[in-house]
Amino acid sequence: MRTLVWESTQNQLKMVDQRLLPNEFTHIFLSDHHQVAESIQNMAVRGAPAIGVAAAYGMVLAAIKSSAATVESMRTALVSAAEVLEAARPTAVNLPWALKRMLGVAANHFDSVEELKRALLDEAHEMADEDVEINMRISANGAELIEDGDTIIHHCNTGALATVDYGTALGVIRMAHDQGKKIHVLVDETRPRLQGARLTAWELLRYRVPFDLITDSAAGYFLRSGKVDKVIFGADRVARNGDVANKIGSYMLALAANANNVPIYSVFPFSTIDIELANGSLIPIEERPQDEVLELKLFDRKVTPDGASARNPAFDVTPHELITGLITEKGVITPPFEEKLIRLMGEG
Secondary structure, three states, rough: OOOOOEEEOEEEEEEEEEOOOOOOOOEEEEEOHHHHHHHHOOOOOOOOOHHHHHHHHHHHHHHHHOOOOOOOHHHHHHHHHHHHOOOOOOOOOOOHHHHHHHHHOOOOOOHHHHHHHHHHHHHHHHHHHHHHHHHHHHHHHHOOOOOOOOOOEEEOOEHHHOOOOOOHHHHHHHHHHOOOOOOOOEEEOOOOOOOHHHHHHHHHHHHHOOOOEEEEEHHHHHHOOOOOOOEEEOOOOOOOOEEEEOOHHHHHHHOOOOOOOOEEEEEEEEHHEEEEOOOHHOOOOOOOOOOOHHHHEEEEEEOOOOOOOOOOOOEEEOOHHHOOOEEEEHHHOOOHHHHHHHHHHHOO
């Protein structure tokens, strides 16, 4: 199942509409970069790796739709399109990473606009295929840490839906299960958009991985009771020192895990590392509309009083001191992180 597929006959990007899951599995078809930016902002597509590849295809659509007659004017149009796409969501570094890579292709010499368009499409295809291959390597590296009989808390959604295919943190769980390890997953809901309850639970049912859904606030109970062996989540941006920005709630989960001596792992591709940022305090944190919090309903009735206001940060930062290891396509990285991340980034 690929979340993103290029429809060559129509020059469209086909993507799974994750807003409708688990009740409805359907696709939307995007024909210009503005639609791609909107799909990222409204979370029809989500997950740092998937957002990056979606943006790459958005650049292809911008080139196809452009009326630019010269290569130079096309480059100007692509810079404008990249600005629109990058503004869609600020925290996940895979978004600017992918746009920079596409603009790097456009900077090469081309004899015609059509040649540039083909090169951009080839690069987007390569990025999509790379994502799947990298996720498989990440999952294989992480699965080595999973022991038969483990109970694992997983936060948010990091499976095939968050990538082009297979997944990162949930990919580790999926591969360990496929290896025959008897594991059990505690899936926290991940409020306010319920990516755990809606998406991770949906994926685990498809993979036949045993799990129980828990409220976000129940994680501490299970950790303190000795019923959890590992905590695992993804990342949207990783600073040079190993601080990890991830879905809101990750920091509290890491604190509880650390207090109870439960190892905690963050799982991501190297494209999620922002080597220019010294630490997590410099990572921009997206704040989403307060309606996502206030429109909570129970028995078809709104549970918040009229006139209430809310704050809705989409991410928080887990300090590197709380993290046992970083699981990447280049292996499992253990503390101290900074020197190792710099060296491995240089090798890339």
